[in-house]
Amino acid sequence: MSLEEKFPAYGGRGPGDLRLGISLAIIATVFMAMRVYVRLFMNKFGTTALMWSLAAWLLTAITQVFGILSVLHGLGNHITLIIKVGELHNFLLFTWVTVFFFNLAIPTGKVAVAAFLIEMNGQSNPKIRKSLIAVAVLNIVLNIPQVLMVWFQCTPVTALWDPLQQDKCDHRKSVYYTYFVGAIAALSDIYLAIVPIHMLLPLKIDRKLKWGLSFLMGCGVFAGVAAILRTWAAKFILSEDSSYGVGILFCWGEVEEWLVLITMSIPPVWPLFRPFTNRFIKSTITGSKRKSYMYNYKAPYSTTAVGDQSPGFPPPMSPGFPPPMVTTTISISSAKDGATTIVPSETGSRLSDERIPHSILHDKSSSTTWVELSPVKDPRRSP
Template sequence: MSLHDQYPAYGGRGPSDLRLGIALGTIATIFMVMRVYVRLRVNKFGTTALMLSLLAWFFTTLTQIFGILSILHGLGNHITIITAVGELHNFLLFTWITVFFFNLAIPTGKVAVAAFLIEMNGPSNPKIRRSLIAVAVLNIVLNIPQLLMVWFQCTPVNSLWNPLQQADCDHRKSVYYTYFVGAIAALSDFYLAIVPIHMLIPLRIDRKLKWGLSFLMGLGVFAGVAAIVRTWAAKFILDVDSSYGVGVLFQWGEVEEWIVLICMSIPPVWPLFRPFTHRFISSSVSRSQPQYAYRNQYGSQPLYGSTAVASPLSPSFPPPLITTTISISSMKEAGASTIVPSEASPRNSNERVPHNIITDQKNAPWVELKEMDGKRSP
């Protein structure tokens, strides 16, 4: 038996909304499981952000569950069909419950992203820290009236899902306020997507890694685009065929909710993907590092890669070894995201072994680039 046979009001935009929500929700849930694993088994960074992310995931999951119930009872389908099959009461009830949890999930997700970026930034940039706190507080404060408006659009409250008492409801104030809050939400998404890029660009790490992480963390701009579209789609609540138009609002609301959770989970789960990136990302000595040359003690040809240069050093004392182990420190104790080059250590023997200063595996950073192989002097 198909869903349409079991739920006669199911149809229109509903099936596509259903598939999109389940697909995005599955991806986000996998990322959340990986975040919990990394927190328990790899490092202790980002506990506050993780707890807020789990809360946002919980509210978003509830939104999706009630959204699915709304779709099965007519969300995304034409109001005439819903009325003809007698599902208008269920459609109204589940739809407004979905809207309520949606108004909880959206600000919680943005607060979780802000908390993560605050922990990532540390005390190194107080301006960014204050701006992130402002974004979090603004989204919480502005969404409180919207939560209340859901239940006070009608007098009495149960008129909200009573098909015979819809004349007692006035949705205009809620819709107009949604325009304002939606604009703030979109601006918040854009800002939260740009800030991590601003943090990564100054870091002197492999260019592929830098732009790759910037791209992945910047995917939050799609949440901002989704916020703009779903804010525009709020007008369909006042439309005669509201159930069909609200399908657009719900679809873009799903994208906004789940994309925020997915994008915020990319940096914390990086340790799980780091071993697979070594073949694509290689570290290199920073251009600001002093460049050394030394002579082979068995010959007069100076060695620096394949280029012959003059050496100011004694052939018996090779220069300090500059290794190229670089990491983005993400431990809470470290404060801010920093580059940690490995220390230089002079060696008296011809055996030159790169030295890695990162030894605490329990507090491993998110990003640790592969060392250059040590080379033995000929």
């Protein structure tokens, strides 16, 4: 028996929304499973962010389940058909429960992203840290009225899903407030996508690697676009054919929810993909444009004339010969307090002109390293 035969109100935009939501849910769930695996067996970084992410995933999964029930009972189909087959009660009930959990999942996902970026930033940039905390708090505070409004649109509350008491409901305040909160959500997604790019730009790594990581960590901007479209679609709640119009809102809502989870999981699961990308993602710390140097080594306090050589010192280096390079491997590591620090991995330095590639997201032998970079020129030498 097909779904159309078992659920007569199923149809319209509903099937497309259902397939899209389930596909994104599977991808996000796979990423979350990989993230848990990395945290348990490969990298101890990002525990707080992972807990928030799991909470966001759970609320989003619950939202998706009730969304599927709503679709099966008419969400995305025309209201006249839903009334004809007698599914209006179930449609209203499951749809408003979906909206309730959606309003819980959206701010939780944004807090999860902010928590990861806070742990990644550590104490290195107090302004960014404060702004991320502000974004997290703002989304939680502004969504509290949004969550409560779901249950106070009708008097009594049971009229919300009672087809015979719909005249006792006023959805206008909730829709107007959705415009405001949706705008804040969209701006938050865009900001949370830009911040990691701002963190990566100062790093002296290969340009292709830098822009590749910036793109991956900035994909949250697509969630911001989905938030804008979802906010625009909120107007369909007040339309005559609300069940069909709300299908558009539900579609962009689930895209926003799952994209937030997917994009926030890309950086933490990088250790699993690093072995397959080593041949493509390799870079070295480079200084400014190379110049030719002339070195004239003389003994300190020597009175020897220019051009004479002091005993025990090498002759001047010929033009075009690059100066010796101090090769020092450094690691950007997460400290116990969540700070991201740069720690030299060698107490001494050695003179070498070889260039050792660095790897992103260190292997499981180091539980705290996030990024390893090498080599670095001796800072005591002028560029």
